[in-house]
Amino acid sequence: VNEKRSSFDVFQSEFDYLCRTLRRLGVRPADVEDDVQEIFLVLDRKWAEYDPSRPIRPYLFGIAFRVVASRKRRLRREVSDAVDEPIASTPPPDEVLETVRARKLVVQALERVPLPRRAVLVMHDIDEIPMREVARTLSIPLFTGYSRLRKARKEFEVAVLALRTHAVES
Amino acid sequence: MKRAPAEPTSPEIERLLAAERDVPAAAPDLKARALEHARVAFLARRAAPTPTLVRSGRPWAVAIAAAMAVATISFAALRALAPSAVVPAPSSTNQQNASPPAPASNTAGTKTETLGPREQIRNDPPPSGSSTGSAAPRRSPATDAHAVELAILQRARAAVASARFSAALEPIAEHQRRFPNGLLQEEREALRVKALAGLGETEAASAAARRFREKFPNSVLSPRLEAGTPKAP
Numbered sequence: 001v002n003e004k005r006s007s008f009d010v011f012q013s014e015f016d017y018l019c020r021t022l023r024r025l026g027v028r029p030a031d032v033e034d035d036v037q038e039i040f041l042v043l044d045r046k047w048a049e050y051d052p053s054r055p056i057r058p059y060l061f062g063i064a065f066r067v068v069a070s071r072k073r074r075l076r077r078e079v080s081d082a083v084d085e086p087i088a089s090t091p092p093p094d095e096v097l098e099t100v101r102a103r104k105l106v107v108q109a110l111e112r113v114p115l116p117r118r119a120v121l122v123m124h125d126i127d128e129i130p131m132r133e134v135a136r137t138l139s140i141p142l143f144t145g146y147s148r149l150r151k152a153r154k155e156f157e158v159a160v161l162a163l164r165t166h167a168v169e170s
Numbered sequence: 171m172k173r174a175p176a177e178p179t180s181p182e183i184e185r186l187l188a189a190e191r192d193v194p195a196a197a198p199d200l201k202a203r204a205l206e207h208a209r210v211a212f213l214a215r216r217a218a219p220t221p222t223l224v225r226s227g228r229p230w231a232v233a234i235a236a237a238m239a240v241a242t243i244s245f246a247a248l249r250a251l252a253p254s255a256v257v258p259a260p261s262s263t264n265q266q267n268a269s270p271p272a273p274a275s276n277t278a279g280t281k282t283e284t285l286g287p288r289e290q291i292r293n294d295p296p297p298s299g300s301s302t303g304s305a306a307p308r309r310s311p312a313t314d315a316h317a318v319e320l321a322i323l324q325r326a327r328a329a330v331a332s333a334r335f336s337a338a339l340e341p342i343a344e345h346q347r348r349f350p351n352g353l354l355q356e357e358r359e360a361l362r363v364k365a366l367a368g369l370g371e372t373e374a375a376s377a378a379a380r381r382f383r384e385k386f387p388n389s390v391l392s393p394r395l396e397a398g399t400p401k402a403p
Contacts, residue, residue, distance in 0.1 A: 006212070007212065008209060008212040011205075011208055012205055012208075016194065016201075019196040019200070020193045024190075032200070033200055033204055036204055037208065037211075040204075040207075040208040040211065044211065044212060098189075102186050102189035103194070106186050106190040125179075125187050126187055153179055156183065160182070160183060
């Protein structure tokens with residue numbers, strides 16, 4: 001039982017991470033608020049089951065992933081209002097803008113990777129969570145985790161190239 | 171980072187992924203709203219047994235509606251803060267069986283929605299032969315603390331609502347003493363402003379309002395507070 005740190009404390013301190021994770025998982029900006037609230041309800045309900053010796057972010061990612069997957073199953077659709085947004089090909093005026101563009105490109109490219117593989121890619125290559133923990137969080141065999149990662153990296157790279165090309169052409 | 175035994179990624183992809191690793195801050199207004207909703211839901215679960223929720227398209231909205239039905243201190247504070255509102259104190263301190271609020275009582279400007287036909291909250295009946303009280307779930311020390319916080323501020327809220335402003339200061343002081351950083355400190359400070367304003371302590375009310383704004387810059391209570399606080403000469 002986590003008496004010292006409440007579910008609300010965790011939700012508050014990891015709020016930015018949760019919102020970004022939802023975007024990485026393909027949630028539209030307009031739906032982030034609904035989904036982040038749903039994450040809190042799940043987190044609060046299951047808080048007594050959380051093992052505080054485990055890192056919190058993989059645990060939160062697992063909840064976020066299930067919320068997003070559940071929504072996807074429910075709605076049978078996954079859309080993004082940013083998919084066709086071109087990436088500017090002109091040189092950035094400063095480093096900040098470059099970072100913003102890079103983030104946008106990452107989110108758009110991630111949307112082209114199927115959700116189960118995208119989750120592995122985000123957890124491992126962005127959140128830098130060890131593969132064993134990734135597999136545990138997503139309830140998949142370790143081998144499947146590596147297999148998904150390999151495919152996801154290829155898909156992601158192809159998506160980045162396609163988006164870059166699209167930007168240059170437009 | 172030690173790479174997993176998969177195909178290596180190109181330097182460009184590595185740079186992109188690295189840029190994404192720093193988490194940007196969420197929009198402040200989104201954060202303020204979401205945290206306030208979460209806080210109310212958090213308190214509700216600790217103040218009353220969890221109602222059984224019928225699934226809907228927006229389960230969190232249903233839960234927040236339930237939250238409003240059982241742990242309404244935030245919204246009670248808002249009602250108390252309304253410039254012309256002198257609402258009667260609740261006839262019973264047991265809020266657990268309260269009905270979901272009517273739309274008009276949703277004064278917080280939140281996204282909480284009225285329950286539709288598919289979004290009914292079902293409070294499971296107590297076991298036959300048992301009293302309502304005997305069916306209460308086991309509570310943790312933290313849960314008890316939240317319940318005590320609620321009870322203290324309910325007294326303050328009721329006093330403010332019935333224009334007994336000096337009577338409100340005692341529970342406010344008690345809450346300050348026992349829970350200086352409690353979950354309901356925001357509501358406590360809002361009630362303090364209202365009580366001081368009601369007593370005609372204009373300068374003290376303005377100072378308290380200023381401190382409130384500094385400490386809770388994104389509070390949903392701020393607009394009401396602003397409207398109901400007299401300006402210090």
